[in-house]
Amino acid sequence: MIDDDNLRLLDEWRHGRISESDFAILQQRLNESAELRAELRALADVEEGLSSLALQPIAIEPLQQPKRLVARQWLPWTLAAAAAVMALVGWLRNVDGGKSSGAPVASVTALLVDEAGAEFAQKRQPGEVRFDPGSYELRSGTVQLRYANGADLVIQGPARFDIRDEFHTQLLSGRVRAIVPPTAHGFTVETRDVTYEDMGTEFGLSMDATTGESTMHVFDGQVNLHRAGAKEILQSVHEGDAVRCLDGKFAAAPELDLDQFPSPGDIGFLRWNALRSEMLAEPHLIAWFPFVRENNASILTNAQRAHGVPDGRIAGAQWATGRWAGKQALLFDRDTDFAELEIPGEYQELSIGVWLKVDRFDWEMNAILNSNGSDSGDVHFQMTRHGLPRGGVLGPEKTSASWVGNPIPAAKWVHVVSVMSLPKLQNVIYVNGERVWEVDVKSPVPAITPGFCRIGNWLQEGLKYGSSPRAMRGKIDEIAIWDRALTQTEVRALTEKGRPSLLWSRDNPPLRTPMPKP
Amino acid sequence: METTNGHEKFIELLARHEGVIRASIRAVVRRPEDVDEIMQSVSLTAWRRFDSVTDVEGFAKWACVIARYEILKFQRAKARDRFELDEALMAKIVDEGAEETKTRSSRMAHLQECLNKLPELRRLLVMQVYAPGCSMKDVAERMGKSQDGLYQLLRRIRLELKTCVEVQASRTDGPDGNRGLAR
Numbered sequence: 001m002i003d004d005d006n007l008r009l010l011d012e013w014r015h016g017r018i019s020e021s022d023f024a025i026l027q028q029r030l031n032e033s034a035e036l037r038a039e040l041r042a043l044a045d046v047e048e049g050l051s052s053l054a055l056q057p058i059a060i061e062p063l064q065q066p067k068r069l070v071a072r073q074w075l076p077w078t079l080a081a082a083a084a085v086m087a088l089v090g091w092l093r094n095v096d097g098g099k100s101s102g103a104p105v106a107s108v109t110a111l112l113v114d115e116a117g118a119e120f121a122q123k124r125q126p127g128e129v130r131f132d133p134g135s136y137e138l139r140s141g142t143v144q145l146r147y148a149n150g151a152d153l154v155i156q157g158p159a160r161f162d163i164r165d166e167f168h169t170q171l172l173s174g175r176v177r178a179i180v181p182p183t184a185h186g187f188t189v190e191t192r193d194v195t196y197e198d199m200g201t202e203f204g205l206s207m208d209a210t211t212g213e214s215t216m217h218v219f220d221g222q223v224n225l226h227r228a229g230a231k232e233i234l235q236s237v238h239e240g241d242a243v244r245c246l247d248g249k250f251a252a253a254p255e256l257d258l259d260q261f262p263s264p265g266d267i268g269f270l271r272w273n274a275l276r277s278e279m280l281a282e283p284h285l286i287a288w289f290p291f292v293r294e295n296n297a298s299i300l301t302n303a304q305r306a307h308g309v310p311d312g313r314i315a316g317a318q319w320a321t322g323r324w325a326g327k328q329a330l331l332f333d334r335d336t337d338f339a340e341l342e343i344p345g346e347y348q349e350l351s352i353g354v355w356l357k358v359d360r361f362d363w364e365m366n367a368i369l370n371s372n373g374s375d376s377g378d379v380h381f382q383m384t385r386h387g388l389p390r391g392g393v394l395g396p397e398k399t400s401a402s403w404v405g406n407p408i409p410a411a412k413w414v415h416v417v418s419v420m421s422l423p424k425l426q427n428v429i430y431v432n433g434e435r436v437w438e439v440d441v442k443s444p445v446p447a448i449t450p451g452f453c454r455i456g457n458w459l460q461e462g463l464k465y466g467s468s469p470r471a472m473r474g475k476i477d478e479i480a481i482w483d484r485a486l487t488q489t490e491v492r493a494l495t496e497k498g499r500p501s502l503l504w505s506r507d508n509p510p511l512r513t514p515m516p517k518p
Numbered sequence: 519m520e521t522t523n524g525h526e527k528f529i530e531l532l533a534r535h536e537g538v539i540r541a542s543i544r545a546v547v548r549r550p551e552d553v554d555e556i557m558q559s560v561s562l563t564a565w566r567r568f569d570s571v572t573d574v575e576g577f578a579k580w581a582c583v584i585a586r587y588e589i590l591k592f593q594r595a596k597a598r599d600r601f602e603l604d605e606a607l608m609a610k611i612v613d614e615g616a617e618e619t620k621t622r623s624s625r626m627a628h629l630q631e632c633l634n635k636l637p638e639l640r641r642l643l644v645m646q647v648y649a650p651g652c653s654m655k656d657v658a659e660r661m662g663k664s665q666d667g668l669y670q671l672l673r674r675i676r677l678e679l680k681t682c683v684e685v686q687a688s689r690t691d692g693p694d695g696n697r698g699l700a701r
Contacts, residue, residue, distance in 0.1 A: 015548075018601060043680055044541045045625045046629065047648070051650075
């Protein structure tokens with residue numbers, strides 16, 4: 001039994017009311033008594049439980065509104081994991097529901113699910129990716145918030161906004177695009193003079209803090225306008241229409257500039273564009289083909305000019321859409337479609353990273369990027385009919401070769417990286433950051449010498465002897481080449497940075513048939 | 519477990535055990551902001567190391583062990599508070615707590631029930647004081663009470679609640695040799 005004096009000491013210490021002499025006594029007693037330590041934990045359990053319950057909507061109206069909810073730093077999600085979180089928001093609510101069915105779960109107002117170059121002002125920033133009710137200032141970049149009700153808000157910086165709850169956000173300045181599913185009907189964005197209530201679907205809103213003018217374009221559906229703080233509907237605006245409001249008066253809106261209102265799908269492309277300088281600053285990157293169509297559409301530009309790798313030449317392959325709407329790719333569809341590169345020089349290590357989306361695996365071997373020959377030091381990088389990647393540097397005698405992971409699926413953007421290291425006597429191919437192909441060799445060749453290479457179709461000598469083509473059916477929208485062996489961690493980071501979308505998963509299905517022998 | 523399922527499993531486990539993990543920290547760290555910060559580090563470390571978890575039943579205990587290291591790391595990094603517990607004592611309290619996670623979850627699960635047994639005004643008071651952003655000073659002023667008087671009242675309420683959850687937990691869960699409560 002814990003006596004009153006010990007209970008007093010524990011409580012006074014926990015609440016900052018203890019004297020130094022009492023604290024010394026308490027420490028000594030805690031050291032001596034397991035029972036007292038257990039009591040301390042029991043009190044902590046009660047207080048933690050109370051804090052959690054107080055975070056949830058309950059039947060008790062607080063006597064006063066909190067000044068600003070203190071963000072509980074719930075989870076330091078990676079942005080990728082945030083997608084899974086939002087998918088689980090409904091589940092989390094069911095788990096707890098404010099009842100005593102288990103340890104309470106703090107409710108989520110909104111989460112950051114994607115961003116490109118986002119910088120928030122100090123003290124006006126989210127807790128990692130969690131937005132609780134409060135004030136925020138996005139200084140630059142673009143963010144996508146997903147509210148617990150399912151609404152998405154894409155905010156382009158600079159912007160200032162206050163989140164009141166999952167249905168009410170005030171835009172003080174900046175531009176937003178709201179995408180509102182049926183679960184979030186009534187989602188409102190307030191400005192100084194007008195409240196914009198989405199009746200489902202999508203609109204863009206800009207707010208000029210200097211003049212107080214707001215402009216709203218409805219991309220789809222209907223938006224109701226209310227005077228700020230009033231319920232009465234002033235006007236309903238429908239798909240394709242726009243309205244401008246200044247000092248409570250409406251006027252015709254200026255012409256829509258869609259670039260001002262990026263959609264969630266644009267954020268990945270913005271992020272990828274922002275990576276350009278980071279990519280080019282890596283001293284071991286010897287070539288980077290971002291697959292941007294030039295005026296001369298037959299040139300495949302190498303954006304890394306410092307290492308003497310020339311631009312490539314496109315033959316047959318067609319320009320198409322890449323991972324994002326604004327991103328270009330090359331489509332390899334016919335046996336005669338290819339692009340040719342030259343990678344001059346000799347290397348001890350080489351890594352080749354490719355983003356690709358395969359339509360079909362038509363041949364025993366489907367080419368990604370191969371040296372034009374089959375000589376010692378040449379590089380081969382291709383996929384089997386099962387989508388299993390294989391390749392590496394030609395020449396050295398293998399001690400083992402095996403597939404250890406899931407194949408490249410068709411119809412999905414996939415990041416495939418071939419890492420060759422002569423000093424380590426190893427070739428590895430990663431698919432979305434997972435090891436899939438491993439080769440150990442007995443003794444190295446003197447150097448890796450890719451030389452002239454073809455992307456998408458191999459100029460194989462075998463054709464002369466009647467073997468099948470090795471054409472690729474699908475798109476490639478990025479190739480990067482380093483003169484060192486990337487680590488798995490680095491490969492995974494690149495995969496994550498280039499992920500096509502929020503909902504894209506790194507995971508690929510396993511092979512449905514027994515794994516073939518190489 | 520680094521897959522979508524791994525994400526989901528991690529989220530599920532952390533959501534289920536977050537209360538107990540935070541309570542472990544709270545037992546030895548007094549400032550709520552510090553608890554938040556440490557919990558953040560625990561979540562991050564646990565997420566990074568989740569691949570090594572083979573026994574999901576032991577997740578809470580595993581996370582409490584991570585919490586112990588994160589608490590010590592946090593306390594070493596910041597200026598020492600003269601009312602901070604000795605490191606060895608702090609570690610002992612957290613380590614013992616890691617062995618009681620089931621009991622602690624059970625206690626916390628019964629809290630709402632016990633809270634509902636309180637008279638309405640007391641329940642209101644507790645929720646006021648523990649609501650984020652509310653200070654005891656504000657609540658005391660609003661209630662027309664002295665801070666000292668309010669503190670004494672809250673102390674009694676906390677003890678009542680603690681006793682209640684222990685009773686409820688023992689009724690529901692039966693004797694638990696793991697409880698660490700020699701009462």
